[in-house]
Amino acid sequence: MTVTDFLLNLVPFSQEELNDIMLHFEEEKVKKNELLLKEGKICNKLYFIQEGMSRSYYLKEDGKEVTQWFFGEGQFMSSADSFFNQTASFYNLEILEDSILYSITFEKMEFLLAKYHKMEKCIRLLSIEMFTTLIRKMNATQFHTAKEKYDYMISEFPNIAHRISLGHIASYLGMTQETLSRIRKNESLKKK
Amino acid sequence: MTVTDFLLNLVPFSQEELNDIMLHFEEEKVKKNELLLKEGKICNKLYFIQEGMSRSYYLKEDGKEVTQWFFGEGQFMSSADSFFNQTASFYNLEILEDSILYSITFEKMEFLLAKYHKMEKCIRLLSIEMFTTLIRKMNATQFHTAKEKYDYMISEFPNIAHRISLGHIASYLGMTQETLSRIRKNESLKKK
DNA sequence: GTGATTTTTTGATATAAGTCAAAGGAAATT
DNA sequence: AATTTCCTTTGACTTATATCAAAAAATCAC
Known part of the structure; x- marks a missing residue:
């Protein structure tokens, strides 16, 4: 699944709109074990995983790693709070397998959100989906x-x-x- | 805190826009112990709590109630997944104290979201906030x-x-x- | 105010999962 | 291929919390 397929699944962008949006994404090839983000830093990019797999994790008080989420092919990956609010991240983002990502910076995303009403809807739906999956985890574990x-x-x-x-x-x-x-x-x- | 104050805290709506938006909200006075929503039904309304307090809860397999969240004054309340996706709700919404709510139906919300770019941004920010608070709970409990x-x-x-x-x-x-x-x-x- | 009902606390016991340590297996490195 | 490092499993023991039951306290209804 490509970024454009993903976006089209959420909102009916025109081809022209999609072309413009994709101009703001950048392809990144990354290796297993790379850290895309370290806790305490601000997450300035939102990533889409074309190939590969990643996780977000934090360190608990005893220093052990706790995985917060896994991200596979066809999913957006970020430290969501840090990215959307541009605040210091609680999480690290680690690549679990060699991957191909498409990334967009916060500034470009804000630009697109302001430019396209549809983009706001798209990221709203994405946010609701993130919320829904997290609730599913809470209910399935507690x-x-x-x-x-x-x-x-x-x-x-x-x-x-x-x-x-x-x-x-x-x-x-x-x-x-x-x-x-x-x-x-x-x-x-x-x-x- | 009123609905309009809440919305203005998220996005700078004009007075005219706010007036229009508020035309779609309805005031409801509800009593303690009322169920606004039963599991299995579709949540057709999003509520804002002006006064009072509520909770969402589900029944676990042994029939006992598990509170998913509490909602106090100045907060939006819903069974989010059910409302935004218009699917059967896993949760009940129960009033814990006599309350004054402002509610809007899904249809009217969809109308406003389509009409106002700012409204999409507003609900996107609200969704991200919901996600953030839920993550905070996960990290504080696990x-x-x-x-x-x-x-x-x-x-x-x-x-x-x-x-x-x-x-x-x-x-x-x-x-x-x-x-x-x-x-x-x-x-x-x-x-x- | 009285009685009924619900909520909270308490005591005893059980249990699921954590902790510590080490053995065994798999993957990475040389 | 051999060695090193990391991951997974296993065994023994401990512990935090659940379960069950009932007492005490608080709230509700009349």
């Missing part, structure tokens, strides 16, 4: 066992879960690696 | 003790926490009433 949380993870990220290290998955789900290992073992035993 | 969760609750809702029943607070924080009671007791002991 008051749920570790096993149920793992089931949610598999259903939320069916196409990329198998490409993610178990340590990252555990932290995303709010559990320890040991716990995840145990429930995965129980799950495989139960399938026999 | 990998945190029950006490830490309670501290987050007090800081998130300083003006309304004392008006909310402890059972609702407990479910909002993802813990049992018993646990909340115990940490509150420990907190009061420690303050001596």
Whole structure:
């Protein structure tokens, strides 16, 4: 899925509008393990993942990494609060696989938002979708066992879960690696 | 805080624009314990709370209520996913205190969004804010003790926490009433 | 004000998951 | 291919919180 396909799925831009919008995006090829953003910095870019996979994570008080979200092909990626409000980011953005991204700076995005009524609608819909997915995670994790949380993870990220290290998955789900290992073992035993 | 103040805080509408927008809102006086929305129904209205307090909640598998969010004076309230996508709501919306609300239907909101570029921006900013507050909850609860969760609750809702029943607070924080009671007791002991 | 109902607290016990440590396996590096 | 590093699993033990039940307190209805 390309950026233009994604945008067209949300709002019916004209070809002319799309062409103009795409002039403000830039292609970036990035390597696994690159940090696109470090906590404390302001996130000045919104990224679209054409190929590859990434995650946003923060460090908890004991210094351990906690994954906040995973981003796969066909998704926008950012530290949303930092990008939209231009404030210091709580998160790091890390590339998990060699990737091809399309990025746009905050300034250019603000320009497009002011220029195109449709662009405002588009990013509004994107924001609502981000909210919806986050609520889904809250509801699927709170008051749920570790096993149920793992089931949610598999259903939320069916196409990329198998490409993610178990340590990252555990932290995303709010559990320890040991716990995840145990429930995965129980799950495989139960399938026999 | 009035609806117009709230909107003006987000986007500089003209007086004329605001007047037009307010023509689409309706004042509603509602009583404590009223259900504005039942799960399974489509949420057709977005509410602004002028006075009072409400919550959104869902039923978990064992039939117990889990509060998803609290809404106080000066806030918009809805089952966001249901309202914006016009899909069946997972949540109930319950009035916790006699309230004065200003409501707008989905159809009228869509009309205003199409009519005013500024309105799209306004609701985009509102959506981002909703997302931000939800992330704040996730980060404050995941990998945190029950006490830490309670501290987050007090800081998130300083003006309304004392008006909310402890059972609702407990479910909002993802813990049992018993646990909340115990940490509150420990907190009061420690303050001596 | 009285009785009924609901909410909060308390006590005892159980349990799911965390913590610590190390073994085993897989991937990366040389 | 051998070695090093990182990831995953396993075992033993601990702990924070859930569960169950009931007492105490607060609120509601008449």
